[in-house]
Amino acid sequence: MATETRLGWQQLFLILTVLPCCRTLEVSIPQQQYKVSKGEDITLTCSFITTRPDFSLLVIRWSSYFQDNPDEPMQRIATFYTDNLVDIVPEYENRVRLEVDVDKCISTLHLTKVTMQESRSFHCSVLIPTDDEGITSATTSLLVLEPPSRPLCTIQGKAEYGQDITLTCKSEEGSPKPSYEWNSYSVQNMPRPFPPKTTEVNGSLSLFNISQETSGFFVCTSTNEVASTSCNLTLAVVPASMNIGSTAGIIGGVLAGLLCLVLLIFCCCRKKDQKEQNAEGSPEDMDFHDKDAPEAGEQYRDYTSEAKPQVYQDKAVSHNSYSDLHNHHGGSCDRLVYNQYLN
Structure with a gap:
């Protein structure tokens, strides 16, 4: 019994003396995922445990990256250095605040008015030169919530x-x-x-x-x-x-056919009217010809100028003869003279 008790105390002593020597840096984030609505604020927390509480240099860095795109380089957000020196990248200067409680070994990242670009993974890493083994970083994801747009x-x-x-x-x-x-x-x-x-x-x-x-x-x-x-x-x-397209095409074809038919009828009627007008002719367009005109190639003779003197002469002679006969022979000669005049 005494031997067994001695072995038990030896094992307990070994555990208590070796365990502190094997302890290393451990960084953790309490939540695997954070959710926040678009436009609201969110706080991410990163804590660490170190075996060198008397460290003289501490560097805590927050970065982010798209988990769906592993080839994308990690984007730095803010870095804390010893003596409370904080460096924030220009893109986040007005929306990010980094606080570190060295005594409690806690780092807090405050994001304000989050956008859809912040819906990604966030990485917290802790660097202590005298304690650089163990779990030196931790990762969480931020899901920015947005209602679906009207589909x-x-x-x-x-x-x-x-x-x-x-x-x-x-x-x-x-x-x-x-x-x-x-x-x-x-x-x-x-x-x-x-x-x-x-x-x-x-x-x-x-x-x-x-x-x-x-x-x-x-x-x-x-x-x-x-x-x-x-x-x-x-x-x-x-x-x-x-189908609407086919129906529209049929209607268009019918209308085009009707239009062509109307134009054809109009042209035919107009052509017919022109023919009738040409057949009747107008007084201005008519040609007048002398029925006694000479035939082609025949010398023109003015019968009017030749006939008039003869007619006037015959009439004068007949008239004088008639007067003389009337005076000398009386009315018995009237009929004879009249007939001769007519002949």
Whole structure:
């Protein structure tokens, strides 16, 4: 019994003497993730335990990086040096405050009016030259919360009988990334299940072999832990012949044909009127010809100038003869003279 008691005390003595010699620097952050709404303030805390409480030099540095992009270099935010000297990078001068309690071995980083750019990982490292082994840094993540923006709902494909279409829904903003859910309503605005073979992935609702029964209302809801919002679509499935574009093309073709027909009729009527006018002619355009004009190649003779003297001469002679006969022979000669005059 005495031997066993002696061994127990030896083991306890060994543990108590060796353990302090194996103790090293240990840096930690109490939370693996912090959450804050966009535009609000947040405080990150980093604590450390050292085996050299009498250190003469202490350096604490806060940095950040995007966890989704490991190739991006770490961005320095603020650094604390011994004698309460703090260095803050220009990008954060007006929004960051770094405090360090050396006695309690606690470093506090205050961020004000956080933006979506601060939704990343934050790294706290502690440097003590005489205690540089162990866990010298710790990391936490900051999630900046933002409600989703109103999603945009669109239709990809033709809403015609027998076609396959996809309804899409996406919010441009929102942190964390929103999830999407589609719901369908009939033309009478009654909830209904999706048609067979319908698939829904990341806000995309695929409908196959659509028909008139597929017509109705579709509502997409975008949700994250901050808020939710929605958009809706009215789906009207029509036969291919009733496609708006085709119908517009047919109407346009008919109108163009009618216009051409009207122009053709107008041109024909106008041409007919012109022909009739040319056939009738106008007094200004008519040519007058002497019926006694000479034939082509025949010398022109003025019968009028030749006839007049002869006529006037005959008349004068006949008139004198008539007077003489009348005077000498009386009325018995009137008929004879008159006949001769007429001849």
